[in-house]
Amino acid sequence: MSAWRTVAHFVAHPPPAEWRDDLARRIGRRPRRVGLWTELAMYGARCCLDAAGEDSLPPGARIRVSSQRGAWGATHAGLVQLDAGLPMPFTFMQSQPALMLAEVGRCLEWQGDASFALCRDPAQVLRLAKLGAAPDGLLFGIVEEERNGEPARTEWWRLLPA
Amino acid sequence: MSAVYLAGMGLACALGEDMPSALASLRHGGVPPVMVDVAEGFRWPVHALAKKQGDWTQRLRDLVRGVVAQTGDWGPRTAPLFVASSSLDIGFMEHEQQDLRLGGDLQDFASVVADALGWQGPVFTVSTACTSALNAVLAAADLIRADEADEALVIGAEMGNRFTVAGFGAMQLLAPDSARPFGEGRNGLVLGEAVAVLRMTSQPSRWQIAGGANVVDGRNPSGTEATAVHAMCSGALAQSGLRPGDIDLIKVQAAGSPVNDAIEAEALKQVFEPLPPLVSLKSALGHTLGASGAAELALLVGCIEGAAWPAVDYPLDASLGIALSEQVPRRLRNILLNFAGFGGGHASLVLKDTGP
Numbered sequence: 001m002s003a004w005r006t007v008a009h010f011v012a013h014p015p016p017a018e019w020r021d022d023l024a025r026r027i028g029r030r031p032r033r034v035g036l037w038t039e040l041a042m043y044g045a046r047c048c049l050d051a052a053g054e055d056s057l058p059p060g061a062r063i064r065v066s067s068q069r070g071a072w073g074a075t076h077a078g079l080v081q082l083d084a085g086l087p088m089p090f091t092f093m094q095s096q097p098a099l100m101l102a103e104v105g106r107c108l109e110w111q112g113d114a115s116f117a118l119c120r121d122p123a124q125v126l127r128l129a130k131l132g133a134a135p136d137g138l139l140f141g142i143v144e145e146e147r148n149g150e151p152a153r154t155e156w157w158r159l160l161p162a
Numbered sequence: 163m164s165a166v167y168l169a170g171m172g173l174a175c176a177l178g179e180d181m182p183s184a185l186a187s188l189r190h191g192g193v194p195p196v197m198v199d200v201a202e203g204f205r206w207p208v209h210a211l212a213k214k215q216g217d218w219t220q221r222l223r224d225l226v227r228g229v230v231a232q233t234g235d236w237g238p239r240t241a242p243l244f245v246a247s248s249s250l251d252i253g254f255m256e257h258e259q260q261d262l263r264l265g266g267d268l269q270d271f272a273s274v275v276a277d278a279l280g281w282q283g284p285v286f287t288v289s290t291a292c293t294s295a296l297n298a299v300l301a302a303a304d305l306i307r308a309d310e311a312d313e314a315l316v317i318g319a320e321m322g323n324r325f326t327v328a329g330f331g332a333m334q335l336l337a338p339d340s341a342r343p344f345g346e347g348r349n350g351l352v353l354g355e356a357v358a359v360l361r362m363t364s365q366p367s368r369w370q371i372a373g374g375a376n377v378v379d380g381r382n383p384s385g386t387e388a389t390a391v392h393a394m395c396s397g398a399l400a401q402s403g404l405r406p407g408d409i410d411l412i413k414v415q416a417a418g419s420p421v422n423d424a425i426e427a428e429a430l431k432q433v434f435e436p437l438p439p440l441v442s443l444k445s446a447l448g449h450t451l452g453a454s455g456a457a458e459l460a461l462l463v464g465c466i467e468g469a470a471w472p473a474v475d476y477p478l479d480a481s482l483g484i485a486l487s488e489q490v491p492r493r494l495r496n497i498l499l500n501f502a503g504f505g506g507g508h509a510s511l512v513l514k515d516t517g518p
Contacts, residue, residue: 063378068267070289079255082325086201092329096248098291098505099383105506106380111390114378115297117288118269124284132304 003162004130007137008052010044014151019043026050027107034103035094036152037071041143042107044154048139049108052158056109060136063104063114064129066122067143071095100143108139135161166303168369168513169313170361171460172232174225175447176209176354180232184461185470192446192473195340195352200328206336209354209448210322218254222321223278225357230279230315233361240283241313242305244298245272248291248452248504253323275317292503293376294318295358295455296511300374302362309364316360318456320353326451327353333384335419341449343416343442344423344484346477351417354448358456366516369463372496373401374511383506386415386422390508391429395498398510404496406434409512411491413462413499416442417449426502427482439487446472455501455509462499463513466490 074094097116137160177184195207295318302314337350375397379390
């Protein structure tokens with residue numbers, strides 16, 4: 001599958017002030033104890049799928065997420081907690097990209113092939129994500145927390161083989 | 163579309179820093195875990211790599227060079243490189259001052275690995291907790307099948323750090339002494355450190371990576387889901403063109419969790435009727451998290467080729483209705499390797515012996 005078409009592209013960079021309320025409205029609940037980075041991913045993924053006009057992601061589709069810094073805030077907090085004694089279990093969980101994949105899948109009511117990868121050249125990650133993808137296509141996201149004056153970003157593409 | 167084969171492998175783990183020494187340890191009953199202090203009053207057993215000279219980063223460089231050397235001469239190092247890890251460089255950051263931590267990004271760990279090897283090809287980081295290395299293998303296989311690469315190198319690495327041990331301890335997932343996968347009275351997992359390397363190629367060799375599947379199910383982020391076990395096994399079998407009855411051995415995920423081991427056993431019994439022989443490697447290796455997909459695949463192939471096999475030196479849980487194989491099964495054509503873990507990740511791989 002060498003040709004692809006973009007069904008929807010959603011970008012929030014930065015997200016609007018009320019994005020957490022918007023996420024809760026879209027998925028019918030407020031995420032609890034999943035961390036900022038995962039919530040940003042959930043928000044972008046849900047908005048992108050809504051823009052594509054899809055209630056749920058087809059089972060054969062792939063989710064691929066990339067980020068240069070990942071769950072920076074939770075990782076930093078976990079290390080500070082370790083310095084003081086032991087990291088809290090929820091802080092540790094929030095530092096893991098795998099938790100983000102689980103929660104994104106859950107908020108899309110989906111079970112399937114989701115992975116987190118990065119490369120210095122982001123185009124290589126997208127190229128890799130397309131290889132071997134099924135006809136149900138791909139939901140591809142880039143998610144970054146705010147840091148050093150750079151605003152938070154959650155940008156997603158719903159892609160299908162042309 | 164090219165087929166995908168395993169051209170070489172390397173392993174450094176608690177059992178030894180190369181395959182012959184790891185197999186020798188296994189034949190003598192393995193190596194017990196060591197106790198790691200994570201905080202005052204908190205210590206947990208870990209199947210740790212042998213202590214070495216040098217700081218954390220230097221030990222990583224030395225280990226990676228040594229393990230990649232086990233996969234033969236590479237010539238120009240321009241193939242895609244996949245570095246799979248759950249903890250990445252958190253062990254390095256533990257030793258940094260707070261204001262110097264996390265100054266870089268998640269690709270820094272893979273960059274250190276690539277620099278140590280003088281790697282010139284594209285470098286990817288894959289981090290999906292316990293399925294990281296398996297997902298790296300699946301991604302590398304996608305590249306080779308699509309004729310985008312003739313070769314690829316997958317490195318699974320989990321280096322020593324207190325953060326992960328403390329985190330798993332805080333989640334009450336660790337055993338206080340030893341892991342007993344599928345065992346009676348099992349009470350948690352024991353973590354392990356490892357650097358493992360898989361050299362993948364389109365050139366035919368004995369071991370073919372026939373297919374695989376990755377399934378994330380977010381309903382239970384710290385546990386195994388039966389429907390996901392079904393889906394990963396079925397997906398891997400379908401991509402391999404096989405049926406359940408074609409599988410001669412299953413390398414199970416079982417890490418010693420009271421609940422997750424039981425869910426996996428029950429799900430496997432539903433997919434495979436009758437169950438083929440099962441083997442567990444985690445009581446010998448520890449749970450090497452993001453490296454486990456590479457470390458357990460390498461050790462399993464090493465065991466088969468070297469006629470070594472992990473001992474089962476504890477009673478199994480009779481209520482599970484399963485057995486663990488205590489010797490290399492006589493017939494071994496198609497092997498299913500299962501992995502599952504944190505974040506609802508489940509992944510399977512079918513390894514085919516194409517030898518005579």
